[in-house]
Amino acid sequence: xxxxxxxxxxxxxxxxxxxIAFDKGxxxxxxxxxxxxxxxxxxxxxxxxxxxxTAHAEMQAITAASNFIGGKxxxxxxxxxxxxxxxxxxxxxYWSQINTIVYGARDEERGCINLQTKLHPKTILKGGxxxxxxxxxLKRFFIERxxxx
Amino acid sequence: xxxxxxxxxxxxxxxxxxxIAFDKGxxxxxxxxxxxxxxxxxxxxxxxxxxxxTAHAEMQAITAASNFIGGKxxxxxxxxxxxxxxxxxxxxxYWSQINTIVYGARDEERGCINLQTKLHPKTILKGGxxxxxxxxxLKRFFIERxxxx
Numbered sequence: 001x002x003x004x005x006x007x008x009x010x011x012x013x014x015x016x017x018x019x020i021a022f023d024k025g026x027x028x029x030x031x032x033x034x035x036x037x038x039x040x041x042x043x044x045x046x047x048x049x050x051x052x053x054t055a056h057a058e059m060q061a062i063t064a065a066s067n068f069i070g071g072k073x074x075x076x077x078x079x080x081x082x083x084x085x086x087x088x089x090x091x092x093x094y095w096s097q098i099n100t101i102v103y104g105a106r107d108e109e110r111g112c113i114n115l116q117t118k119l120h121p122k123t124i125l126k127g128g129x130x131x132x133x134x135x136x137x138l139k140r141f142f143i144e145r146x147x148x149x
Numbered sequence: 150x151x152x153x154x155x156x157x158x159x160x161x162x163x164x165x166x167x168x169i170a171f172d173k174g175x176x177x178x179x180x181x182x183x184x185x186x187x188x189x190x191x192x193x194x195x196x197x198x199x200x201x202x203t204a205h206a207e208m209q210a211i212t213a214a215s216n217f218i219g220g221k222x223x224x225x226x227x228x229x230x231x232x233x234x235x236x237x238x239x240x241x242x243y244w245s246q247i248n249t250i251v252y253g254a255r256d257e258e259r260g261c262i263n264l265q266t267k268l269h270p271k272t273i274l275k276g277g278x279x280x281x282x283x284x285x286x287l288k289r290f291f292i293e294r295x296x297x298x
Contacts, residue, residue, distance in 0.1 A: 051221045052212050053244035054203075063201050072200045087266055088240030095202035095237065117236055118264050 005037040007102055011130045014080040017044040017057060018137055024049060028137045031057040031081040033065040033074065041065035057081060058089035062096055074098040082134035084111035084127060094120050103127040104134030154186040156251055160279040163229040166193040166206060167286055173198060177286045180206040180230040182214040190214035206230060207238035211245055223247040231283035233260035233276060243269050252276040253283030
């Protein structure tokens with residue numbers, strides 16, 4: 001039997017979060033945190049609504065996952081996020097000692113790869129899962145916003 | 150007349166926050182954010198109490214300052230923090246476009262300088278203000294914790 005709980009399955013959940021952000025007028029980035037094929041935390045970018053630069057999707061998902069687990073380390077967890085994490089989020093993920101980070105679209109300019117943010121040595125980073133869908137949603141957002149202004 | 154509102158004056162306020170963290174059994178790091186010689190936000194490390202790796206002193210101070218200002222950018226603000234910011238906090242400060250960061254003690258291993266976290270081009274970083282007092286408080290904390298275990 002085919003395993004339906006693959007990376008695409010959970011990245012779709014992260015994309016649903018990104019769409020919620022889009023509908024709120026926020027830069028559409030979404031994240032979920034998964035343990036044993038179960039979503040234990042969700043988050044989407046809320047920097048405008050909360051007027052807070054720290055309110056990235058990943059940061060909220062990390063806080064929610066820690067709350068669910070009752071501990072601050074996210075060992076055995078996988079984060080799915082539609083956009084490659086920035087320095088802040090990658091720095092938070094470093095502290096969390098998360099097992100795996102799966103991102104969708106690359107962020108060449110502000111992402112943790114080109115800026116060489118240090119991840120925990122135990123953390124696996126992989127990307128490109130539903131990258132086109134994630135990038136398209138961001139592109140749509142910026143086009144619509146440009147047209148509104 | 151001597152200006153009492155110098156870096157030492159505000160770093161003492163950050164150290165008071167670090168002492169509050171110490172008394173709560175948290176790694177003693179404290180921060181304040183200042184605008185026009187006025188403290189508009191305070192924060193101290195609460196990662197244990199909140200079981201949340203994102204609850205660093207700086208992160209809470211950034212959120213509180215944005216809330217006070219009613220905007221997410223911390224232009225014209227100075228952060229005083231007793232320990233050199235980590236990647237996460239420096240990454241958050243990047244997004245905040247803060248004017249100045251003043252830290253106390255260096256963090257050679259996990260601080261933003263050696264890990265080369267990118268700050269906003271407009272941000273000034275300076276350190277070594279009451280570095281000995283900040284480092285001593287951290288040292289005392291780890292000695293006492295070792296003796297308890």
